[in-house]
Amino acid sequence: MSELVINQQGQSTWALAWRRFLKHKLAVISGCYLIFVCALSAAAPIFEFLRGIDANQANLFSRFALPSFDAWLGLDELGRDVFTRLLYGGQVSLLVGLVTALVAALFGTVIGLIAGYRGGWVDAILMRLTDSVISLPLLPLLIVLAAIDLNKSGLPDAIIQSENISLYRIIFIVAVVGWTTVARLVRGAALSLRERDFVLAAKVQGASAFRIMSVHILPNLISPIIVATTLSIGNIILLESVLSFLGLGIQPPVASWGNLLTNAQELIFNAPWLAFYPGIAIFVTVIAFNFLGDGLQDALDPKAEN
Amino acid sequence: MSRYLADRLLQSFVVLALMSFVVFWLMGLMPGDPIDLMISADPKLTSDDAIRLRQLHGLDRPISERYANWLGGAINGDLGFSRLHAKPVLTVLWPALGNTVLLLGISFIVSVLIALPAGIYAAIRQYSGPDYLINLAAFAGISIPSFWLALLLITLFSVILGVLPASGTETIGGLSSLWDKAKFLVLPIATLTIASIGSHTRFVRAAVIETMRQDYIRTARAKGASETRVVLHHALRNALIPVVTIIALDFGYLFSGALIVETIFAYPGMGKLIFDAIMGNDFNLAMIAFLFATILTLAGNLFADIAYGWLDPRISMGASEGSSGE
Numbered sequence: 001m002s003e004l005v006i007n008q009q010g011q012s013t014w015a016l017a018w019r020r021f022l023k024h025k026l027a028v029i030s031g032c033y034l035i036f037v038c039a040l041s042a043a044a045p046i047f048e049f050l051r052g053i054d055a056n057q058a059n060l061f062s063r064f065a066l067p068s069f070d071a072w073l074g075l076d077e078l079g080r081d082v083f084t085r086l087l088y089g090g091q092v093s094l095l096v097g098l099v100t101a102l103v104a105a106l107f108g109t110v111i112g113l114i115a116g117y118r119g120g121w122v123d124a125i126l127m128r129l130t131d132s133v134i135s136l137p138l139l140p141l142l143i144v145l146a147a148i149d150l151n152k153s154g155l156p157d158a159i160i161q162s163e164n165i166s167l168y169r170i171i172f173i174v175a176v177v178g179w180t181t182v183a184r185l186v187r188g189a190a191l192s193l194r195e196r197d198f199v200l201a202a203k204v205q206g207a208s209a210f211r212i213m214s215v216h217i218l219p220n221l222i223s224p225i226i227v228a229t230t231l232s233i234g235n236i237i238l239l240e241s242v243l244s245f246l247g248l249g250i251q252p253p254v255a256s257w258g259n260l261l262t263n264a265q266e267l268i269f270n271a272p273w274l275a276f277y278p279g280i281a282i283f284v285t286v287i288a289f290n291f292l293g294d295g296l297q298d299a300l301d302p303k304a305e306n
Numbered sequence: 307m308s309r310y311l312a313d314r315l316l317q318s319f320v321v322l323a324l325m326s327f328v329v330f331w332l333m334g335l336m337p338g339d340p341i342d343l344m345i346s347a348d349p350k351l352t353s354d355d356a357i358r359l360r361q362l363h364g365l366d367r368p369i370s371e372r373y374a375n376w377l378g379g380a381i382n383g384d385l386g387f388s389r390l391h392a393k394p395v396l397t398v399l400w401p402a403l404g405n406t407v408l409l410l411g412i413s414f415i416v417s418v419l420i421a422l423p424a425g426i427y428a429a430i431r432q433y434s435g436p437d438y439l440i441n442l443a444a445f446a447g448i449s450i451p452s453f454w455l456a457l458l459l460i461t462l463f464s465v466i467l468g469v470l471p472a473s474g475t476e477t478i479g480g481l482s483s484l485w486d487k488a489k490f491l492v493l494p495i496a497t498l499t500i501a502s503i504g505s506h507t508r509f510v511r512a513a514v515i516e517t518m519r520q521d522y523i524r525t526a527r528a529k530g531a532s533e534t535r536v537v538l539h540h541a542l543r544n545a546l547i548p549v550v551t552i553i554a555l556d557f558g559y560l561f562s563g564a565l566i567v568e569t570i571f572a573y574p575g576m577g578k579l580i581f582d583a584i585m586g587n588d589f590n591l592a593m594i595a596f597l598f599a600t601i602l603t604l605a606g607n608l609f610a611d612i613a614y615g616w617l618d619p620r621i622s623m624g625a626s627e628g629s630s631g632e
Binding site: 134137286 | 332559596599
């Protein structure tokens with residue numbers, strides 16, 4: 001009987017949050033858009049197959065072709081299909097955004113939990129570290145990290161030679177600087193939660209520190225972590241795009257929304273429209289993640305004012 | 307207060323020292339070391355010469371020794387020579403710093419001048435039509451990729467309308483006038499302003515909303531103070547405290563924006579300097595420019611902390627933690 005009651009309460013909390021979320025129309029629209037754009041990007045090979053084209057196939061006789069029935073958004077400076085390349089770019093940019101946000105959130109959660117739960121000098125050191133990372137000039141640091149020669153870094157060759165090395169590298173370097181928000185958030189909450197009765201009860205029962213952190217404290221922090229992670233995705237996509245635009249992120253021939261714009265500045269007199277599509281894709285996707293995060297915040301954490 | 311300040315200064319100094327080592331180490335991992343560059347400049351060099359050169363310049367020494375060497379020189383004022391510019395590093399750095407301060411300063415002032423009234427208006431008319439619109443615009447400003455915005459502005463004002471120059475600082479060969487230089491600043495400043503105005507507006511709005519909920523606002527209203535007086539006299543002064551802090555903390559973000567904008571508009575500031583130095587294997591310049599950027603952001607953070615304590619007497623400066631402005 002008691003289990004049933006708890007279950008109903010559990011459902012109604014999430015159901016309540018869901019209802020609050022649905023009221024936030026922009027967030028709902030954004031969520032639908034993001035599902036749509038993920039599905040569309042994932043379907044890039046299907047589009048290629050159905051229309052019998054190859055996204056990397058150059059065709060120098062029809063450079064800068066205007067949109068037509070065959071090429072929905074026209075062809076680029078090498079005569080490649082813009083629409084299909086945009087979808088492949090979307091795969092990479094969305095993947096980088098989601099995976100990096102998750103890695104950074106995981107890292108931040110671990111650091112924040114340890115700092116907040118342990119307190120004392122561990123907390124002092126970890127928070128000094130967090131403050132220090134926040135106070136670094138972000139973009140110059142990322143550029144240095146993106147420019148180093150991996151052959152000199154001592155990493156195994158198997159990783160360096162990998163086809164997706166620029167993908168792994170950008171996920172790694174953005175995650176290295178991106179964990180601070182979640183770490184601070186989790187640390188602050190863990191600091192107050194550890195004084196609560198249910199944590200003391202668990203402690204008295206002899207639960208290990210790991211168990212208290214993972215079973216008793218972490219579940220209470222899920223909502224703010226989800227919100228902060230969602231809000232960080234947009235920022236990460238922006239960072240990836242600017243690094244790739246500068247030629248330091250995702251390397252061609254792998255397309256990303258950022259590196260599709262690398263040549264845009266030189267081509268601005270010939271084909272300004274080529275600069276339009278990847279940019280608008282980044283813009284709309286980032287704003288959608290921000291609206292989604294905002295809506296999730298209202299729904300999951302109604303007390304917090306953003 | 308002074309103990310706290312000393313503590314924070316010490317921390318900033320430690321961060322700077324650590325960063326100088328980390329960046330020195332990372333620079334060593336960059337493609338193309340100085341000897342490779344000498345070899346490419348002089349094809350007659352043999353591999354024996356390369357080894358001797360390496361020894362001569364101490365490049366075969368361990369990283370810690372090389373760093374100590376560099377640090378010793380740097381402390382004595384020997385910051386080295388820029389390879390790209392063929393000038394001492396500081397000679398290259400100062401004008402770039404001045405240009406960036408000009409660019410960031412104007413964008414910052416314009417952004418705050420627009421964000422303040424917009425944020426306050428949105429806050430006191432919360433959930434109204436204008437609030438909704440301001441919020442939407444702020445979200446758009448936060449979400450727009452600044453390099454793309456720069457490209458759009460160039461397309462519109464330089465390519466289509468042809469009224470503003472697309473890059474540089476003055477018309478080459480033209481008469482050097484203030485008006486001419488100002489025209490070159492318009493698009494970079496517009497890009498940076500639009501890129502930072504969204505977050506500034508949201509900070510102001512959130513702070514004013516939070517303040518308007520306080521008891522002393524109700525007291526002021528109960529006293530019969532006019533709404534204008536309540537907002538301007540009672541709410542705004544308190545709301546500005548977190549705003550000052552967050553905006554100062556935002557400085558590093560603004561600097562990142564400057565790097566993008568300067569690179570696209572070929573504006574000779576610190577950001578473009580750092581980018582070109584890193585890409586052009588100009589290690590001396592990259593190193594010092596990066597450390598300058600770090601000092602700037604650290605100073606911004608320090609300023610934020612001090613301003614917070616100074617503006618808000620409730621904040622105890624003795625506390626070793628919780629000094630974040632969240």
